């Protein structure tokens with residue numbers, strides 16, 4: 001037997017222990033080990049068999065790194081058949097998270113017990129897959145078709161207590177000693193002569209499912225999943241649980257799983273799974289870097305961002321003091337926080353007493369002396385370098401030694417801000433995204449002098465408050481906003497060339513973006529970009545550049561907040577509607593600029609908007625602003641709602657082929673001029689050598 005799976009006989013109970021850190025993934029040795037152990041237990045004096053795991057969790061699923069490689073025997077379905085056919089009851093003892101193939105192992109067992117803190121789930125959909133080892137056939141048999149559909153299409157885990165109510169877990173045992181509890185449970189079952197309960201023996205009465213149920217579910221999933229295929233295949237697999245006998249249903253599930261595991265969608269989502277975890281690792285940080293303790297935080301500026309950031313800390317129990325410029329601004333800021341929590345309570349997503357606990361953790365002041373005992377300060381005042389420098393000079397005087405001084409600036413030079421202090425090593429960028437309490441991304445900006453332990457601490461704190469962190473060096477706009485500039489530029493150029501706003505946005509929304517760039521501009525306020533452009537002195541003198549954004553702002557169409565921007569908005573529902581007035585304005589501007597408008601394909605819209613992202617991403621890599629191509633993908637997926645099922649801009653470029661991207665950029669250079677369409681040197685090099693960004697990232 002392998003050393004990752006052990007088997008021992010304890011009285012009349014056989015105990016199989018899996019020990020494959022960190023999450024007991026079902027690598028080949030684990031599958032083989034479980035199969036061998038169950039086989040061995042058939043021959044000894046055991047009367048029941050407990051299957052449990054060492055470490056922090058029950059089996060958390062298939063080993064994702066094995067997908068895309070040639071299959072290795074034994075396959076998981078084979079192992080589950082051996083468990084299910086055991087002549088003695090097999091009892092899964094669950095702690096931590098039983099996920100995916102891990103939960104499917106548990107479902108093939110005859111009984112399942114769990115500690116109350118455990119969770120079970122089938123998250124395969126998040127990897128563009130469906131449960132491929134019986135999950136779609138067994139869950140509906142136990143919990144019902146509707147519950148199975150919700151559980152498997154959402155991929156969200158379920159707490160043990162709820163799983164017990166749904167019949168997915170048979171027994172909740174004390175949290176203190178899982179194995180002892182499971183052994184006692186197994187003994188009781190053996191003693192009472194409990195039957196070999198096999199989920200496969202339950203049948204679902206097709207008449208219990210209302211006609212049209214699955215067609216409706218497929219339509220709902222198509223609407224929700226925007227182009228992704230896994231949710232649709234999940235519906236089909238669950239339908240098979242109703243219409244086919246168990247073995248045929250398992251076969252159908254397997255076929256669908258094989259289709260999905262080779263899909264570009266799943267490859268992209270698996271890429272993002274690993275990219276997200278990589279991004280938190282700073283390449284040149286010594287492994288033994290100690291972090292600083294963060295027990296109290298201050299936020300300077302309680303506006304849009306400051307309020308959301310304060311909530312992030314209060315949500316995890318860290319006290320926050322918010323500093324504002326005057327009492328009026330302070331009470332407005334605190335009021336918005338309170339209102340946001342109230343809405344969450346009204347939606348039933350937060351208990352009222354929890355809201356009060358969180359509110360109690362947030363205090364407000366207009367006095368900088370309140371900062372003397374804080375461990376971390378995050379500045380979120382207006383986007384103005386002089387103001388930020390003034391504030392950092394004050395922080396330098398008022399904060400205790402070792403306090404981390406962070407700025408949430410979107411564009412300003414973190415080194416210039418750090419230079420306003422006598423402790424630039426303690427200064428770092430923490431760039432949150434709006435709304436800060438919702439958006440997952442945190443761009444951590446490493447200044448020239450930022451100390452290693454400051455970076456380690458900020459990465460750790462980011463994880464604690466539920467963010468996905470990615471590291472950026474200092475440049476204008478850091479990784480995300482710097483890349484965005486070309487995307488927005490082309491969206492506007494396309495209007496002058498002949499597109500309507502609806503056409504640009506809907507092409508990108510069909511590609512998978514949560515919202516097209518022009519609608520996004522309306523949401524954020526067109527004046528934001530307008531003001532940022534006014535403040536810049538380095539923009540090329542080109543009358544076409546951001547022309548429509550400028551025209552709209554100058555006639556007072558600032559976006560949703562004024563009821564009109566690129567679109568007009570229904571005052572009651574905020575639904576966006578095309579506006580013939582804007583279409584006319586665009587035509588007028590094109591005429592003034594001598595542009596002959598033409599019909600433009602969706603393909604050109606996608607290429608013209610996304611290839612500047614990719615090209616700028618390549619420059620960001622060349623310059624060492626981002627650590628790896630996959631970090632850029634994380635920034636775009638979690639900060640800018642780039643479709644995860646396309647894997648982020650750099651992964652997408654690899655899929656399209658860098659040579660194709662390079663050639664197209666050159667074609668656009670010929671057509672639209674060199675000013676904006678010059679391939680990055682790295683893109684040119686990789687296109688020439690037939691390499692991908694991923695290969696370059698792995699080698700650099």
Ligand code: 3HC
Nearest residue numbers: 023025060061062063064065099100101123131132133277
């Ligand atoms: N396969 C391979 N590696 C895995 C893995 C898996 N299923 N799950 C986690 N890991 C790795 C991570 O990449 C990470 O590696 P690193 O330390 O080198 O970066 C390490 O394990 C620890 O993972 P986390 O940082 O995510 O640890 P957390 O404690 O924060 O979270 C977890 C633990 C909730 C289990 C989380 O890792 C997770 O959600 N894992 C994926 C679960 C999943 O999707 N399972 C389904 C797989 S598909 C399947 O089972 C198909 C089946 O139906 C046939």
Ligand code: NAI
Nearest residue numbers: 301302303304305323324325329380381382383409410434
């Ligand atoms: P905001 O205008 O909503 O809030 C700024 C707040 O700072 C105001 O409430 C103001 O009273 C307060 N303030 C000004 N001077 C102050 C001082 N000396 N001391 C204490 N408080 C002071 O601005 P917003 O949108 O929250 O932006 C803040 C920062 O976050 C900016 O640097 C911005 O670039 C950045 N940012 C903004 C994002 C957004 O989408 N709004 C996204 C990411 C970063």
